[in-house]
Amino acid sequence: MQHNAPYRKGKGAQISHVALNCDHVKITQTSWMSKRMAEIADIENYISKCALGDRDAFSSLYAATSAKLFGVCQRVLGDRHQAEDALQDVFVKIWHNAGRYQVNGLSLMTWLITIARNLSIDRLRVRKRIKGAGLEAAEDLASADPSPEAMAIAASDRVQIAACLTELDADQSDAVRRAYLEGETYQEQSTRYDVPLNTIWTWLPRSLIKLKECLSR
């Protein structure tokens, strides 16, 4: 059966980076959204198949998600070479844990991004220990300007935490971001903001309580 309408062309074919990379900015938002949902369903399908040892599904999963996850590794590590090593660990872990994804109740991208972020933070901390220094590793990270495509992705999801962070003092929202994206510890934050550790121990949890209140609204 032939579908002549051009938008049907790619249907059922291997998905591109669209969900994460968005090459097709011209399509309308509505069709973009439903397309994205279909792609997420595809990726979930790949993960189920990976759990059964399907290497082709693993390749499809890699094709669909590696660019976003590599972006996350680079953002955390600030070093392309180390990000490559981290990404290798990420996909090894995804393959080994694909079966657990189905039972952990997390959304797909949350699970994948958390793996990429956590493994990158682990590497970053090892690197910091080796250097025997606290901050310089995170200092040279440029906060890359988001592309318009990236800005469009999951805008509604992002709004919530971004909006809630603006309700905190600038230093406090900065501290939350740095902890997540740069793995900053309480000790490092105490040095950065030049306040005693006890003060950080008090105000970061206070920020987190405020943040939680906002996120639960």
Place this chain on the structure above:
Amino acid sequence: MTDDINTEDEMLLAAEYALGLSSPAEESAIEDLLAVDPELWDHHAEWIKSFANLTDDVAPVAPPAGLKERVNEALFGPPETKQSLFSRFGL
């Protein structure tokens, strides 16, 4: 958890753990708890979802072409080279 203070403590434990701010001893205690305390798990799941959204501004970057092969090798060993007809017959 029955009272607010404990719920708040659990929420904070989960947040610190998700951010990687817990000490190693706390981390392993939380990991044990996560397996048996659904409320703590829910807090954890909500936090990692919210925090993961902090990466929405991170632009995708295509990894180098050879990386997928490295992943495959790490998982499945070196790629099988296509055997010639002769070698398949032991020649």
